[in-house]
Amino acid sequence: MNAPMQPNMHFHKVELKPKDYKNETTAFWCAGCGHYGVLTGLLRALSEIGVDPNYLVNVSGIGCSSRLPYFVQSYKMHTLHGRAGPVATGVQLARPDLAVVVTGGDGDGFSIGGGHMPHMARKNINMTYILMDNRVYGLTKGQVSPTSQQAMKASTTPYGGVEDGMDPVLYMLTYGATYVAQAFAGNAKLAAQLIKGGMEHKGFAFINLLSQCPSFNELDTAVTFRNACELVPEGHDTSDVSAAMLAVHKAKQEGRIASGLLYKTERPTLDQNMAQLVQNVGGHKDYDLRKIIDLSRP
Amino acid sequence: MADPGTPGGIHIATGLEHNEVGLPSYTSANHEAMQDKRFRKLKGVVHDVAPAEVDTGGVAGMADLGLIAWGSTIGVVREALQRLRAQGYKVKGFYPKLLHPLPAQQFEDFGASCKRLLLPEVNFQGQLAHFVRAETSLRPESYTICGGMPFTPEMIVTRVKEILA
Structure with missing residues (x-):
C-alpha cells in the first residue's frame, strides 16, 4: 500500500514578486494576443508558490506559444516541434526535485506531439502541462489546428473546415491526467490559481488556457472566450471523473465552456513507481545519475 | 552548460540561432560567425574517428x-x-x-x-x-x-x- 500522497512541497522556495520571474527579454507576441495572459498567470502562480527559479524548468516545443520560456526566469529548453512533453518527462525523471512546467500550443501538443499526450497522462508524470489553446496555427500564419472549430475559415480551409475540433480537456480526462483544469487566459487571476494548483499537485496536471489569436482566428476572440467560459458550479465534485466529463459536455451543448478545476485525483507518479522498483530490486552498485547525465553533455 | 538546479546558471537551451547569452539572434554577422564555428568544429571530427x-x-x-x-x-x-x-x-x-x-x-x-x-x-x-x-x-x-x-x-x-x- 502506498503512503498517502503529499502535494509538491519539495520545491526550493524563495520569496519573489511576479515581476521577478519575468527575465530581461521583452515578451513579444502580436498586440492583443492571449498568450500575454498565460504569461501573466504563470508569473503570478510562480510567485504565489515561491518556486526558486534556479530549480524551475520550463520546456516548450515550437509555435507562438512555445516562445514563452524565453521570457521566464528559469532554466528552459526550447525543443523540437511536439516534443516538449518527452523532453520534460526526461527532466522530471532525472531530477524529481525540480519543478517542471511545459508551455505549448494546441497544434504542438495535440497534432505534432499528439502521440505523446496520452502517455504523459497515463504515466502520471509529476509535471504541469499548460496548453495555450488558441485553436489555430499562428506562427505559420493561420492554418486549421486540431482544436479549430469546423466553421473556421483559414488559409487551409478558405470555404470553412470539414472536421470537428477536438476537446483537449475531455481527452486528458479520458487518458488519466490526475489534475485537469480549464480557463480563459485573459482571466489571469483564475489562470494563476489553476496553475498554482497544478504545480502543487503531485502528478500530471493539465491546464487548458483558452487564448485568443487576434491575427488568425476570427471565431475565437477574447470576447467569445470570456463570455463562453463559465465556472463549474460550486458543488462540482472534482474527485469524480464522470462528473467532470459531464460538466464539459453539458457546457458544450449549451454553447459554453466549462472552466475552473474540473478534476483532481491522486495515484503514484512515474518517478515514484520507478524509485519504488529500484528499491524493490535492491538498486545497482554502478548506478550513477551524474555519469548518465554527463554522457549526453555536449 | 549548468544542470537545472544550479544557482546562478540559468540559461535557455534552444535550437534557434542565438548569441552568447542564449537569446535568439538572426543578424547576418551572428549567423555567419556561428556557421563558421560549427563547420570549424566539424572539421575536427576527422581526428576523433579511427582512420580508414x-x-x-x-x-x-x-x-x-x-x-x-x-x-x-x-x-x-x-x-x-x-x-x-x-x-x-x-x-x-x-x-x-x-x-x-x-x-x-x-x-x-x-x-x-x-x-x-x-x-x-x-x-x-x-x-x-x-x-x-x-x-x-x-x-x-x-x-x-x-x-x-x-x-x-x-x-x-x-x-x-x-x-x-
Missing part, C-alpha cells in the same frame, strides 16, 4: 587496382580480395570509418598507391563515388547495384578481372 582501414593483404608497393568499400559491402570485398590475390592479382582495399566530413587525405594517400580504383556500392546513384569525386582528386570507377540483394564476392572478382584484362 587499408587492406593491403601483403601487397607491397603499387597495386594494379584498389577497391573502396563501405558498410556491409566491406565483408564481400575482403573475400573478393582474398580470391583475387590467390590468383596473383595485386589488389588492395580501403574501408573508411567516416563519410562526413570525408577524410580526404586518407583517400588521397590510398589512391596514390593504386593504378586504378573501383568503388562497388549498393545504391542506384553511386553516392560514395560521387562524394569522393567531389571532395578529392580521385576518379574511382563506380559499380552499383540496387536490387535489394548485396554483392557476392564473385561479382566483384568478375568485375575486377574485366577491368584488369
Whole structure:
C-alpha cells in the first residue's frame, strides 16, 4: 500500500514578486494576443508558490506559444516541434526535485506531439502541462489546428473546415491526467490559481488556457472566450471523473465552456513507481545519475 | 552548460540561432560567425574517428587496382580480395570509418598507391563515388547495384578481372 500522497512541497522556495520571474527579454507576441495572459498567470502562480527559479524548468516545443520560456526566469529548453512533453518527462525523471512546467500550443501538443499526450497522462508524470489553446496555427500564419472549430475559415480551409475540433480537456480526462483544469487566459487571476494548483499537485496536471489569436482566428476572440467560459458550479465534485466529463459536455451543448478545476485525483507518479522498483530490486552498485547525465553533455 | 538546479546558471537551451547569452539572434554577422564555428568544429571530427582501414593483404608497393568499400559491402570485398590475390592479382582495399566530413587525405594517400580504383556500392546513384569525386582528386570507377540483394564476392572478382584484362 502506498503512503498517502503529499502535494509538491519539495520545491526550493524563495520569496519573489511576479515581476521577478519575468527575465530581461521583452515578451513579444502580436498586440492583443492571449498568450500575454498565460504569461501573466504563470508569473503570478510562480510567485504565489515561491518556486526558486534556479530549480524551475520550463520546456516548450515550437509555435507562438512555445516562445514563452524565453521570457521566464528559469532554466528552459526550447525543443523540437511536439516534443516538449518527452523532453520534460526526461527532466522530471532525472531530477524529481525540480519543478517542471511545459508551455505549448494546441497544434504542438495535440497534432505534432499528439502521440505523446496520452502517455504523459497515463504515466502520471509529476509535471504541469499548460496548453495555450488558441485553436489555430499562428506562427505559420493561420492554418486549421486540431482544436479549430469546423466553421473556421483559414488559409487551409478558405470555404470553412470539414472536421470537428477536438476537446483537449475531455481527452486528458479520458487518458488519466490526475489534475485537469480549464480557463480563459485573459482571466489571469483564475489562470494563476489553476496553475498554482497544478504545480502543487503531485502528478500530471493539465491546464487548458483558452487564448485568443487576434491575427488568425476570427471565431475565437477574447470576447467569445470570456463570455463562453463559465465556472463549474460550486458543488462540482472534482474527485469524480464522470462528473467532470459531464460538466464539459453539458457546457458544450449549451454553447459554453466549462472552466475552473474540473478534476483532481491522486495515484503514484512515474518517478515514484520507478524509485519504488529500484528499491524493490535492491538498486545497482554502478548506478550513477551524474555519469548518465554527463554522457549526453555536449 | 549548468544542470537545472544550479544557482546562478540559468540559461535557455534552444535550437534557434542565438548569441552568447542564449537569446535568439538572426543578424547576418551572428549567423555567419556561428556557421563558421560549427563547420570549424566539424572539421575536427576527422581526428576523433579511427582512420580508414587499408587492406593491403601483403601487397607491397603499387597495386594494379584498389577497391573502396563501405558498410556491409566491406565483408564481400575482403573475400573478393582474398580470391583475387590467390590468383596473383595485386589488389588492395580501403574501408573508411567516416563519410562526413570525408577524410580526404586518407583517400588521397590510398589512391596514390593504386593504378586504378573501383568503388562497388549498393545504391542506384553511386553516392560514395560521387562524394569522393567531389571532395578529392580521385576518379574511382563506380559499380552499383540496387536490387535489394548485396554483392557476392564473385561479382566483384568478375568485375575486377574485366577491368584488369
